[in-house]
Amino acid sequence: MATVSVCQYHRGGFSFENCKRNALLEADINKLGFSSPAARKTGTTICGVVYKDGVVLGADTRATEGMVVADKNCSKIHYISPNVYCCGAGTAADTEMTTQIISSNLELHSLSTGRLPRVATANRMLKQMLFRYQGYIGAALVLGGVDCTGPHLYSIYPHGSTDKLPYVTMGSGSLAAMAVFEDRYRPNMEEEEAKRLVRDAIAAGIFNDLGSGSNIDLCVITKGKVDYLRPHDVANKKGVR
Amino acid sequence: MKEYHYTGPVEHKFSPYAFNGGTVLAVAGEDFALVASDTRLSEGYSIHSRDSPKCYKLTDTTVIGCSGFHGDCLTLTKIIEARLKMYKHSNNKNMTSGAIAAMLSTILYGRRFFPYYVYNIIGGLDEEGRGAVYSFDPVGSYQRDTYKAGGSASAMLQPLLDNQIGFKNMENVEQVPLSLEKAVQLVKDVFISAAERDVYTGDALKICIITKEGVREEIVPLRKD
Numbered sequence: 338m339a340t341v342s343v344c345q346y347h348r349g350g351f352s353f354e355n356c357k358r359n360a361l362l363e364a365d366i367n368k369l370g371f372s373s374p375a376a377r378k379t380g381t382t383i384c385g386v387v388y389k390d391g392v393v394l395g396a397d398t399r400a401t402e403g404m405v406v407a408d409k410n411c412s413k414i415h416y417i418s419p420n421v422y423c424c425g426a427g428t429a430a431d432t433e434m435t436t437q438i439i440s441s442n443l444e445l446h447s448l449s450t451g452r453l454p455r456v457a458t459a460n461r462m463l464k465q466m467l468f469r470y471q472g473y474i475g476a477a478l479v480l481g482g483v484d485c486t487g488p489h490l491y492s493i494y495p496h497g498s499t500d501k502l503p504y505v506t507m508g509s510g511s512l513a514a515m516a517v518f519e520d521r522y523r524p525n526m527e528e529e530e531a532k533r534l535v536r537d538a539i540a541a542g543i544f545n546d547l548g549s550g551s552n553i554d555l556c557v558i559t560k561g562k563v564d565y566l567r568p569h570d571v572a573n574k575k576g577v578r
Numbered sequence: 579m580k581e582y583h584y585t586g587p588v589e590h591k592f593s594p595y596a597f598n599g600g601t602v603l604a605v606a607g608e609d610f611a612l613v614a615s616d617t618r619l620s621e622g623y624s625i626h627s628r629d630s631p632k633c634y635k636l637t638d639t640t641v642i643g644c645s646g647f648h649g650d651c652l653t654l655t656k657i658i659e660a661r662l663k664m665y666k667h668s669n670n671k672n673m674t675s676g677a678i679a680a681m682l683s684t685i686l687y688g689r690r691f692f693p694y695y696v697y698n699i700i701g702g703l704d705e706e707g708r709g710a711v712y713s714f715d716p717v718g719s720y721q722r723d724t725y726k727a728g729g730s731a732s733a734m735l736q737p738l739l740d741n742q743i744g745f746k747n748m749e750n751v752e753q754v755p756l757s758l759e760k761a762v763q764l765v766k767d768v769f770i771s772a773a774e775r776d777v778y779t780g781d782a783l784k785i786c787i788i789t790k791e792g793v794r795e796e797i798v799p800l801r802k803d
Binding site: 401404551 | 620622623624625730763766767769770773774775776777778798799800801802803
């Protein structure tokens with residue numbers, strides 16, 4: 338039986354129908370002296386780690402529009418399926434819509450197969466969609482979950498390449514977070530140690546990267562259980578008068 | 579031979595300026611003046627220092643706040659301090675706030691065609707002991723104000739000051755003159771709010787309080803993210 342994806346009808350190949358129209362609109366707007374609205378980016382530090390019993394995903398909660406904070410407590414860990422979650426960095430609208438589309442298609446797929454979805458399936462769907470749009474969808478994702486084959490963690494780039502690794506970081510604060518991982522990661526950690534490591538990596542991004550800030554959200558996924566800890570740590574409170 | 583895609587000539591240009599962030603604020607009262615700044619020095623998405631205040635004490639009655647490109651801030655304050663010494667030696671008196679403001683305007687305009695990338699605000703006491711604030715643009719245009727915000731979060735702070743100190747856009751309010759305690763509390767509130775929304779503002783707040791007794795400093799912590 339063929340899988341039915343209803344959220345997107347793809348005719349195969351690249352769809353650039355709107356590019357010419359967009360270029361004309363851009364030129365018209367600039368002639369009038371205005372500039373077209375900039376897409377809101379999330380700044381961001383996101384990361385994930387595979388530990389003994391599953392995966393831990395982490396994210397900060399600041400959304401920026403230029404260098405102004407647009408949302409002080411936005412949610413960057415998105416639901417894909419009961420056993421798979423995805424952190425998103427880059428353009429906020431792109432990460433939100435992309436994860437929702439794949440979540441919807443994955444649910445239909447799961448009903449069709451009669452099985453719990455696999456992380457590798459979500460990875461395939463995401464990378465094929467992002468490649469189709471040749472990087473114009475600015476979504477950099479950290480995908481993690483536990484399925485019948487074990488715990489898995491992927492990083493997915495806007496152009497459609499993916500890496501399957503035991504620990505990954507993405508976003509403007511990725512260098513700060515990766516510094517922490519490279520120092521303290523080891524294979525087969527216990528849950529508390531893994532949560533502490535992810536928390537510290539996101540904290541490094543929050544305090545050292547201007548594009549990330551506010552609180553730390555965590556998502557612990559194990560076989561049969563998901564702990565969505567929002568917020569796990571309120572690292573920054575508003576100053577007391 | 580593999581095809582190499584030539585995208586056309588690309589122009590690389592060296593920029594002599596950088597933007598190091600930071601917000602400065604000055605308020606003038608009946609017999610006092612406040613100059614406040616945050617202490618974060620940043621560039622791009624990184625932080626250079628969490629303890630780099632932008633207020634510089636010039637005399638016992640004048641403090642200047644400089645934000646923008648840190649290299650030009652340092653050079654400009656060195657030049658101002660040298661000129662202050664020269665004036666003291668030839669005129670045997672300290673420069674008044676108004677005189678410093680007028681001099682700064684000429685120093686800045688002297689570099690009209692390669693400007694100092696600095697947003698200056700001078701706060702101090704005038705010859706009659708009343709509070710004075712002088713605000714500048716990078717090329718030397720200046721005016722005397724009651725209150726002014728400059729730097730990266732200036733657009734967020736100025737409307738709030740217009741409302742709370744200037745009583746703008748309010749009806750049926752008793753327009754009481756600002757006391758020192760209220761002004762200090764207002765400055766703290768305003769910077770706490772700016773640190774919430776502007777990524778370049780944060781870490782700590784330094785307030786220089788200028789009265790006839792001299793210059794007193796107060797340091798308040800802000801968000802570090």
